[in-house]
Amino acid sequence: MKPIKVTLHHLALPLKRPFQTSFGKYVIRNTIIVEVEDSSGEVGWGEVAVDEGPWYSYETLKTAMHIIGDFIAPAIIRKELNDPTELQEKIRHVRGHRIAKAGVEDALWDLYSKLLGKPLYKMLGGIRDYVECGVSIGIIGDMDMLIESVGKYLNEGYKRIKIKIKHGWDVDPVKEIRKTYGEIPLQVDANADYDLEDIEVFRELDNYNLIMVEQPLSYDDIYDHSILQSEIKTPVCLDESIKSIYDAKAAIKLGSCRIINVKPPRVGGLLETIKINNYAEKHGVGIWIGGMLETGIGRARLIAAGTLSNVKYPCDISSSSRYYEEDIIEPEWVVRDGIINPLSKAGIGVEVVEERLNKYLVERKVYR
Numbered sequence: 001m002k003p004i005k006v007t008l009h010h011l012a013l014p015l016k017r018p019f020q021t022s023f024g025k026y027v028i029r030n031t032i033i034v035e036v037e038d039s040s041g042e043v044g045w046g047e048v049a050v051d052e053g054p055w056y057s058y059e060t061l062k063t064a065m066h067i068i069g070d071f072i073a074p075a076i077i078r079k080e081l082n083d084p085t086e087l088q089e090k091i092r093h094v095r096g097h098r099i100a101k102a103g104v105e106d107a108l109w110d111l112y113s114k115l116l117g118k119p120l121y122k123m124l125g126g127i128r129d130y131v132e133c134g135v136s137i138g139i140i141g142d143m144d145m146l147i148e149s150v151g152k153y154l155n156e157g158y159k160r161i162k163i164k165i166k167h168g169w170d171v172d173p174v175k176e177i178r179k180t181y182g183e184i185p186l187q188v189d190a191n192a193d194y195d196l197e198d199i200e201v202f203r204e205l206d207n208y209n210l211i212m213v214e215q216p217l218s219y220d221d222i223y224d225h226s227i228l229q230s231e232i233k234t235p236v237c238l239d240e241s242i243k244s245i246y247d248a249k250a251a252i253k254l255g256s257c258r259i260i261n262v263k264p265p266r267v268g269g270l271l272e273t274i275k276i277n278n279y280a281e282k283h284g285v286g287i288w289i290g291g292m293l294e295t296g297i298g299r300a301r302l303i304a305a306g307t308l309s310n311v312k313y314p315c316d317i318s319s320s321s322r323y324y325e326e327d328i329i330e331p332e333w334v335v336r337d338g339i340i341n342p343l344s345k346a347g348i349g350v351e352v353v354e355e356r357l358n359k360y361l362v363e364r365k366v367y368r
Contacts (some may be wrong), residue, residue, distance in 0.1 A: 001081050001115055005297035006073040006104070007035040008065055010363040012296070015323050019138040019293065029293050029323070032064055035106040038078075044111025045352055047298030048103030053331060056240070057266065058291070061285060064100040064364065072104050074366040077240055083269055084108040098243060100256035105269035105302050120300065121342040126307025129342060131333045134160030134314035135322070136189065138189045139169055144331055145276040147180050158186040159338040160211065160314040166193045170201055174208050179338070185314070191215040193238055199231060204235045211313065212259050215239040222247065234260050239290060243267060245275040252283050255362065260312065261290040264305050265298070277308045286312030296320050296329035302346035303333070303340055314338070330358040 003013060012030050019026045032048035047065045050057065052081045058318055075090040086243025087105050094101070113120045121129075135158040140146045150161055163173060163187045177186060187210050194201065194216050212235045217224050221241035229236040235258035242248050244259055245265055251257050262275045273289075280287050292298070299317060306315045317340055320332035327333070329350040333340060 001109070001111055002039040002078065003076050003081070003108075004039050004078060004112075004368065005037040006068070006077060006367045007037075007239055008068060008365045008367075009035065009357060009361060010061060011066070011319075011328070011357070012362050013295065013324055013360050015293075015339055016321075016325055019323070023313060026293065030061055030296060030362075032061065032103060033295070033297060033328070034068070034103045034350075036104070036111055038111055039113070042114050042204060042282055044107040044109060044114065044263060045297050045348065046103045046106025046108075046110065047099055047265075047301075048291035049294050049298050050099050050232045051225040059097060063079075063097065063284050064103070067097045067100045068223050069092065069365055069367055072101065076104070076108075077367060081108065082246060084112050088271065098272075099254060099265045102265040102267075102269035105271065106264075106298070107212040109270055109301070110347040117346045119342060119346060121169040121304040121307045122273060124304055124308065126304060126342070127309050130311050130339050131289075131303055132159045132310070132314040133317050133338055133340050134158055134162055134185070135318055136162045136316050137164065139164045139166060141169065143173065147176060150177055150181060154181065155361070156183065156335070156359045157337040158314070158335070160162060160187065162187045162189055162214070164189050164191065164213040164315065167188065170203050170243035174205060174210070178208050180230045185211055186299070187214060188213040189239070190216040192219040199228065202228065202232045202234065204320055208319070210234050212237040214261060215241065222251050222254060222256050224269060225251070225328075229255060232277070237261050239263070240266070245272060245279060248279055252280065252285050260285060260287045260307070261316075262287050263290040263292060264301055265299065267293060270301060270305060273305050274308065277310045281310035286310060288313035289315040289317065291316040291318070293323060295324070296350055297348065297352065299333050300329075300350060303342050304348070305338075305343060326356060328353055328360070
């Protein structure tokens with residue numbers, strides 16, 4: 001394949017309802033859609049799941065537009081690529097900026113899969129044609145609304161419930177969910193809001209038979225998590241701390257976690273996701289695939305990754321309608337009875353609806 005044009009579409013999509021974590025509330029989801037056109041005329045689509053500010057990651061809309069436009073796009077435009085894995089060699093001089101890199105890699109995987117006439121999940125070596133899905137519930141702050149929301153998603157068939165927690169909203173909501181719904185599959189996500197001085201919170205959470213507690217300590221910590229894991233029964237799952245295969249190796253060797261949440265954008269793309277999947281599997285550490293409020297384009301890569309061999313837990317992949325009144329793709333992704341299926345069509349399997357792309361467009365930049 002030979003990319004001849006890279007187009008970046010900055011979109012702002014309103015969410016159906018606010019989504020809050022320990023580091024902020026989302027009402028509008030800004031994102032960057034990457035479009036790569038091949039010399040054959042075929043097009044591949046990817047997504048750069050960044051925020052306006054450096055909250056989940058140091059990467060932002062502006063840094064991603066800059067890094068892709070000034071460094072990544074020039075490295076691939078009018079260059080022959082045998083397959084998407086060659087991208088990393090082309091941009092090895094660009095340190096960090098993994099989410100930006102992942103968005104371009106996504107588009108190349110879609111393009112490459114289309115050129116070969118194969119669905120993306122099979123190109124990645126997926127071993128099943130379905131993904132079990134859980135749902136992530138933000139910090140609501142109202143117990144009655146939380147209980148109602150949990151019941152709604154259980155009725156919709158999701159295989160696991162995850163709630164976001166923070167200081168002052170942790171043990172009580174878990175206790176209330178257990179009281180109301182019994183031993184449902186339940187986990188919590190702290191988004192790095194705690195430190196080791198809060199260990200009593202996690203010792204108390206040990207009493208509620210949680211599947212895991214996700215990223216309890218600092219977003220860039222590995223060592224302190226090893227101490228916490230040695231002191232509690234509940235499996236620790238690392239999310240933000242795992243930015244590459246090297247972080248995964250360190251965490252597993254130190255005993256910092258028993259589970260890893262792999263978000264393909266956070267680790268730099270699908271190739272790195274496969275590396276982490278394989279290494280963790282070899283060492284008996286299960287993974288699952290997390291989401292970052294992606295549109296249906298980014299969601300497609302999550303679904304493809306969710307078919308990998310070491311995905312042992314329900315993934316944070318919801319229906320398109322979970323967050324958006326309308327997605328920018330057709331057909332929209334739908335979870336049925338807690339299951340979502342990759343499509344058999346070549347590439348990511350869905351088509352971008354240009355009218356909707358333009359409807360939510362903030363800015364468009366074209367590189368040739």
